[in-house]
Amino acid sequence: MQKTFNLSISRFFKNLGPGPVIAAAFIGPGTVTVCTLAGVNFGYSLLWALILSICATLALQEISGRIGISTGQDLSQLLRNSKSNTFFKLISMVLVLLAIVLGNAAYESGNITGANLGLEIFWKAPTLQFGVFTLxxxxxxxxxxxxxLLYVGNYKSLEKLFIALVILMSIAFTVTALLTKPDWSMVFKGFIPSWNNQEFLTIVSLIGTTVVPYNLFLYASLANKRWKKEEGISWMRKDIGISVILGGLVSMAILLVGASSMSTEVSNAMDVSKGLEPVFGATAKYLMGIGFMAAGLTSSLTAPLAAALVVCGIFGWDQDLKSKTMRISMSLVLILGLTFASFGIKPVQLITLSQLANGILLPLISGWIIWVGAQKSIMGNLQSSFRSNLVYLAIWIITLVLGLKSIGTVFGIW
Structure with a gap:
């Protein structure tokens, strides 16, 4: 009996795939900060918005994984090989490159800075002055x-690394949340949908940090490398289900920590740790430091990886992690982010441009993959059912609102 159980557990973990990469990608410093501020400003009342974001992410990531397995291509390859209008296809590819490559390069600086913010709890690295620049x-x-890590690793080794970092984040933030001894009756009330005008933008931000366009490209690419045809669908669904739900629980734990903070001025998650320290001592500070460092490190790996997969997919280049094209593409994105972060340069223009491109891209890409998933000529027996498409339509409306919010932010409307 014990041997059979051990074999079942071993088979279970052996067949799980790149889902933790997706969880690691959306739990970055931005998500940690947004969830923290949601807790600080509104208590537990927006926990329902995280449930909504988890459901939307699960649905869209499942479609992208199913497309990857069914077609043997990722979304960028599928876009390049589509037989649609040439002008439309060209515009789509340019938009994808702008949103994902430039966006990831710009936000990579935040990922690196966030990881260093967590590191500073344990050790503050020296600052060097070079003329007008500070390193x-x-x-x-x-x-x-x-x-x-990106240079020496392969997809399998990176998956194991992400699993370890996601588990580390989960433990760090969950233990910190439990230490705060939240009012569980109020916590449960937070799962009942309700909002006011002051909470609206925070709701949009909570969903927007979880439903990430580049993760759709990333999972389709990794899923078609991991599983083949219909026999892999069940494992893919378990993989992405466990990973996204675990990531959502981490986000909820972070919100609980924010709701318990006694800090008077909060701009990021590390400010919250200062508010917890008088009651819980240095434990909370160190746990938050570990969590923030792990969140920054995972996102600093996934952002250049996803961007490189998109670049190579669109141009038809080799997507092997150790290929010259992948290494050059990953290096360019990471070095740009590293330059911005190390010298304190704020890539405002790049961030603005990527926000605009992402605002247009999210509803277009989500609508496109929902359409692809429903096509029997492309998906065969793996096409979406009619009932599923009704749910996907509701999710698409959510992505449309998120996209309009991003565009509105760029033009100062929201």
């Missing part, structure tokens, strides 16, 4: 470690 050696160290 943050901690950021440089995080970036160098990320680049080395």
């Amino acid at each position: 943050q050696t901690g950021n440089f160290l995080i970036g160098a470690v990320s680049l080395a």
Whole structure:
């Protein structure tokens, strides 16, 4: 009996795939900060929005994984090989490159800076002055470690690394949340949908940090490398289900921590740890430091990986992790982010441009993959059912609102 159980557990973990990469990708410093501020400003009342974001992410990631397995192509390859109008296809590819490559390069600086913020709880790296530029050696160290891991690893080894980091984040933030001894009756009330005008933008931000366009490209690419045809669908669904739900639980734990903070001024998650320290001592600070460092490191790996897969897919280049094209593409994205972070440069123009492109891209890509998933000529027996498409339509409306919010932010409307 014990032997059979051990074999079942071994088979279970052996057949799980790149889902933790997706969880690691959306639990970055941005998500940690947004969830923290949601808790600080509105208590437990927006926990329902995280449930909504988890459901939307699960649905869209499942479609992208199913497309990857069914077609043997990722979304960028499928876009390049589509037989649609040439002008439309060209515009789509340019938009994807702008949103994902430039966006990931810009936000990579935040990932690296976030990881260093967590590192500073344990060790503050020296700052060096070079004329008008100030070199943050901690950021440089995080970036160098990320680049080395991407260069020496393969997809399997990276999956194992992400599993370890996601587990580390989960333990760090969950233990911190439990230490705060939240009012569970209020916590449960937070799962009942309700909002006011002041909460609206935070709701959109909570969903927007979880439903990430580049994760759709990333999972389709990794899923078609991991599983083949219909026999892999069941494992893919278990893989992405467990990973996204675990990531959502981590986000909820972070929100609980924020709701319990006694800090008077909060701009990021590390400010919350200062508010917890008088009651819980240094434990909370160190746990938050570990969680923030792991969140920054995972996102600093997934952002250049996803961007490189998109670049190579669109141009028809080799997507092997150790291929010259992948290494050059990953290096360019990571080095740009490292430069911005290490020298304190704020890539405002790039962020603005990527926000605009993402605002247009999210509803277009989500609508496109929902349409592809429903086509029997493309998906065969793996096409979406009519009932599923009704649910996907509701999710598409959510992505449309998120896209309009991003565009509105760029033009100062929201």
